[in-house]
Amino acid sequence: MKKQLTILGFSVLALFLVPLIGAEERNIQRIDVMYTSDIHGHIGRSDATFLNPNFPPPVGNGASAAAYIAKVREEAAKTDRPVFLFDSGDIFQGTPVGMHTMGASVVDWMNNVGYSAMAVGNHEFDRGWKNLRNLSNQANFPMLGANVFNTDTQRKVDWLGDYVIFERAGFKFGVVGYVTETTANMAFGDNVENIEFKAVHELLPGHVKELREDNGCDFVFVLMHIGLPWEPEKEKRYLEMIEREKEGSIVRFGMNAMELAHTVWGVDAIFAGHTHTGYLKPWQDPKTHTMVFEPYANGSSIGHVTFLIDRDTKQMIGYETHFGRGALLTLFEEEIWPDEVFAKEINEEVARVEEALGLGDTVGETTVNLVRGSAENALMGFVVVDAYREECNADFAIQNVGGVRANLSPGKITKRDLLAVSPFDNEMFVLEMTGHYLKELLETKLMGRGSGIYFSGGKVRFDLARPNGDRIVSFTRDGEPVDLDATYRVAMTNYLADGNSGLIQLKEFPRDKIEVVGMLDRAVLENYIQRKGVISPTNDGRWVRVKGTSE
Template identity: 30%
Template sequence: MMRYTRMRSALLALVLALIVLGSAPADEYQHLIILHTNDIHGSLAPVDAWWLNPDFPPPVGNGAAAMTIIDRERANAEKHGYGFLLLDAGDFYQGTPLGDFSRGEAVIEFLNHAGYDVMSLGNHDYADGQENLYERAAQADFPFLGANILIEQTGELPPYARRHIKLERGGVKIGIFGLITQYMKGMARPEDIEGLEFLEEAPVAAECVEELRAEGVDIIIGLTHIGYRHDRRLVQQVRGIDVIIGGHSHTGLRDPYESFSNHTVVCQTFGHLTTVGRLELLIDRETNRIAGYEGKLFELYAEEVPLDQEALALVGKWVEKAEQGLDEVIGSSAAELTRAGMEESPMGNLITDAMRLRFGVDVVMHNSGGITGTLPKGVLTYRNAYEADAYANTVVTMVLSGRQVWDLLEVSVNRHHAIFQVSGVRMVYDVTRPIGERVLEVEVGGEPLDFDRDYTVATNSFLAAGGGEYEIFGQGRDWTDTGVYIRDVIASYVRAHSPIDAKVEGRIIDLSVSLR
């Protein structure tokens, strides 16, 4: 059972006002200030926020602006005797040249500089394998958490991860446990998580709550990388969690979510270090129970938040090393090429066509979630190609039967994830039909798919690894990892065919939508 009844954030504002006006004793409550980030993905360098305004994108200060906020909030907490925590919910480095080039070293250097207290591990933190996590954990001045990560042979946590920790801030005893998504085996290459198992989240969380309460903590925080939808489910299933600082889904919550049943407060930022979250807890000194809370997100617009020059220099040092040659002009685009998750997209068509042309295969399939950027109208540089393939996938070729191609297309439309973008294929399906029976028609090269024929297929290295529902890719014959990065396939195609253009052509048709 929860040990308190929490006031809503509006009531916290009233209590704070009463303290200021002298109607409530100032020493009746302790304050705990929690600053939090998630899904940084190596985004330390300032960027232009094209997603807010493509024509006049406002500059975002990222790491240097975040450092200004962190220093200011920490100093204010120290001045008033408040407790202060700085937390990150994982996926800290993969996705930018700075993060990828340094294999996370640059980001850990920044997090050390900023004085982070703890971080939970995310799925993309395994992108360079477990040996790299050993190195990053040794580099970090703070612990990595992952209570549901176990070594299969021993049943113990890997040495780079801890189950939970206990801290004291401002006289408040705080327990923090970490969780990673239980669906890792569909989100990472098998070789990167070899020998590990990822336990179901809720039972592990319940165990951590029991263990931390037994150690006498006052407040329990879950530092999770499971996604907002799963966080909301978790806090309905598990009693005793006071706060969730979440990640994975990049769901920015300008106001925290509070569960009605267990009164757990859930927070998350938009990720990519474009915002920093702040949660202030008001804690009754006699009971050590939370009396109220107030949460918000700090926007890191460079025009509004001064850039910390020491942090800017730290980031600049790594950018100079990582981004050589990225601004080389490779061609141009006649239109902006956008991406999509649940339907055919111009970016999907361009990438899969480029792969099919480069390797001369019959069929190309590429997961929509692996396309990480768009191509703007106008001049294109290698940076654009890089950003479209931020996960650094390579092209893998193989031979599959027509039956296997059909079955993979069924996996594509089961709605457990975004669909596959395709080339050489035309598919008609009906999403309202049962899973496994949704594909109605498939053509390859303009001819009906032949179950008994072999087809040459290209895909990306993530799908080809055969993790999760993608095991059919791992069954292909003449399986060959070409070692050619998809970003380089994109760049070569742009150089050869500029000005490029790609449109939705009716390769993927959902009949249920067409008949509406």
């Protein structure tokens, strides 16, 4: 096994557990940090369909993570190395065991494996802030939300921490945590009643100063449910950020982890989440030298980095990673055999919940891979909105891309599968609106770098080179242009109808033009697939990107 050692901006290879040459002379202290994010309830074993949908290798998830965590702690104890275990939020929404227990089972697992601290995520509010308060009280570790404030008192809520200070190996480590400030735009109003999510860039500099100057911390770690850009585009996004910095427009509401690392000094490392984009090696800002780490989501991986600290200067001089490809370990059962005690307890809890919910029942079958993702070609998204339109007797249907949460492989479709696809228990609404209003909604989802929304009932051709608000080149139904003055029935979830996912104009939509269907989105999807029996969707060109075409 090898470690990847990075020091002063260049890399060398060192054998695992072999000391760095000159380490004794430099009096180096090693600090281990393991990190997770966006577990989304996936503590039970799963199959790595993201690698091979037909023959997916098994992933040990919570039980394999527990085995690896115990192994690292055992090795670290031999040399008195401190060990931290962090999470960056969204711990329970997404699986039956997570949702049915409202997060309690996941917090139990986190208590048992010994987390040091976590930042809460936007989905921690899916069952309301009072449920999150209960989870925070249940946790044996600090749940942090330094930017979560009560609107009545204008003070930070008292049921989440802002930061925690650890004294280890003669050093003081300050750890502060934040949730994305856009949570209010992604949560139901009742779930975040009297809650304000303040901008992180406004608070972080003050917290860094408070930790370093007022509390004497030697190092500052930030846990944030705010992510990095998609890893293959990191250089492109960095250059765009630098251009915005030159224009004076880099500081704004909703900054990502790369931007925060670039604009705030005094942070040694950020452990990010929310975007589900794993970074095998940390992003390090060239100006502030802040390192940003982010793991993959859904409990499939764990990150592990060892920081090297010069005891004499109290400077962090480098880091080591522990796997051939970098800092992330995919928890394949063949590589990290699950801890037997954890596996037994998790399996029993998962089985209890799934039996209570009847999740093993077969609903139908798919002959093709149903993959979520881009609005242009995601067959899973197509099936969802087709179900909304047909089962709700609507002309059109829409669903935000983030509302479809799982892929399905060819074969039988069970209720368990549908819960993974649609885990939110959203209600179905039908809104009566003009073609012009619907087109405006679609244009909203194409603004900026937007790429649309899952859509059923028509076909849209769009050009992102055109100005915001005028990017739709053609909008047709049954081969004819949509009548912009006519009234249509448009099916969507109450989440969208409440003005979320950027569709803020829906907040003002007339209530007397909204029909409550009386069914959850998942039930609508289940009815549709049961009625069809076998589904074989294709890409029918309902959402097509074009260039340089006029209407």
